Amino acid sequence: TDAGAASGYGYGVLGDYKELNTYLSNGSYFLYDVTNPMNGVIETFTAENGTYLPGYRSSDSNNAFTSGNQAAAVDAHAYADQTYDYFYNTFGRNSYDGNGSSIRSTVHYGSNYNNAFWNGQQMVYGDGDGSTFAPLSGALDIVAHELTHAVTDYSAGLVYQDQPGALNESLSDVFSVFVEREDYLLGEDAYTPRRSGDALRSLSNPPAYGQPEHMDDYVYTNADNGGVHTNSGIPNKAGYNTIESIGVAKAEKIYYRALTVYLGAYSNFSDARAALLQSAADLYGNGSEYDAVANAWSNVGVY
Numbered sequence: 543t544d545a546g547a548a549s550g551y552g553y554g555v556l557g558d559y560k561e562l563n564t565y566l567s568n569g570s571y572f573l574y575d576v577t578n579p580m581n582g583v584i585e586t587f588t589a590e591n592g593t594y595l596p597g598y599r600s601s602d603s604n605n606a607f608t609s610g611n612q613a614a615a616v617d618a619h620a621y622a623d624q625t626y627d628y629f630y631n632t633f634g635r636n637s638y639d640g641n642g643s644s645i646r647s648t649v650h651y652g653s654n655y656n657n658a659f660w661n662g663q664q665m666v667y668g669d670g671d672g673s674t675f676a677p678l679s680g681a682l683d684i685v686a687h688e689l690t691h692a693v694t695d696y697s698a699g700l701v702y703q704d705q706p707g708a709l710n711e712s713l714s715d716v717f718s719v720f721v722e723r724e725d726y727l728l729g730e731d732a733y734t735p736r737r738s739g740d741a742l743r744s745l746s747n748p749p750a751y752g753q754p755e756h757m758d759d760y761v762y763t764n765a766d767n768g769g770v771h772t773n774s775g776i777p778n779k780a781g782y783n784t785i786e787s788i789g790v791a792k793a794e795k796i797y798y799r800a801l802t803v804y805l806g807a808y809s810n811f812s813d814a815r816a817a818l819l820q821s822a823a824d825l826y827g828n829g830s831e832y833d834a835v836a837n838a839w840s841n842v843g844v845y
């Protein structure tokens with residue numbers, strides 16, 4: 543029987559039609575994308591509601607991933623490809639490590655699991671409980687958030703604790719805005735499927751979802767690795783300020799240069815301001831972009 547790259551299609555979590563890069567082998571079509579200029583592949587698995595990783599390769603008999611239980615895999619696969627394309631086309635970065643490593647995702651993790659994560663090797667998505675979350679791979683910004691954790695791990699390597707951890711979190715939120723290029727909200731497409739207009743976080747208005755937006759309101763806690771998902775509101779607001787001032791095309795280049803050239807494992811918020819200022823100067827000189835970055839961070843009380 544013939545084997546090799548194939549083009550399939552399916553419906554995502556929100557019922558949206560999308561094309562899929564698949565692979566025919568022994569009469570089955572797999573979510574296994576060999577079409578990118580990477581050494582590895584983009585491949586999607588299902589844990590079938592267990593917690594064993596990676597689980598089982600997502601496959602279909604006729605290359606049409608149209609059943610309800612395939613929707614999470616359809617989106618995980620398509621959004622991983624879209625996020626790979628973003629980093630490759632925008633910065634020439636080949637996969638999260640810059641070395642074309644395979645991008646692996648597993649959906650249907652756990653039972654009614656209201657979360658998602660990068661576990662150091664792959665992306666993992668729960669189905670949500672249908673009230674707090676729909677399947678989390680159904681949100682491009684969540685997929686981009688998770689894959690950016692991998693990029694950060696292979697570049698700045700920011701430790702996941704206190705200010706470096708909140709900065710790590712913020713970089714994933716800010717790059718999810720760059721990838722989705724739609725809004726300043728995170729997770730709106732998967733969060734509270736029965737309620738419209740809300741999100742998990744807002745970069746333009748962090749306090750709307752319980753996050754600080756100024757150093758005066760930094761939360762000192764031992765929970766959540768020092769409140770990394772709370773205190774990210776401060777650098778997130780600075781990121782919003784920056785994008786609003788100079789536009790997304792310049793902001794993404796400044797952020798990527800800071801992430802890959804200047805930031806390190808223990809960089810704090812003030813180090814981030816300095817890294818972004820240096821990146822702005824490197825790329826655009828000491829002009830309006832530089833001033834916008836300075837003002838963006840002064841506005842949130844970081845100097």
Ligand SMILES: O=C(O)[C@H](CCc1ccccc1)CC1(C(=O)N[C@@H](Cc2c[nH]c3ccccc23)C(=O)O)CCCC1
Pocket residue numbers: 656657658659660684687688691711729742766771
């Ligand atoms: O990647 C991350 O930063 C988050 C990883 C969370 C995690 C860490 C370690 C083991 C398991 C899970 C996942 C996301 C997150 O921000 N989670 C937050 C908010 C959250 C989602 N589901 C929750 C359920 C309960 C409490 C909080 C949450 C958190 O875990 O805090 C990112 C985008 C959407 C989900």
Ligand SMILES: [Ca+2]
Pocket residue numbers: 683722724725726727728729730
């Ligand atoms: Ca969004």
Ligand SMILES: [Zn+2]
Pocket residue numbers: 687691711714
């Ligand atoms: Zn995160």
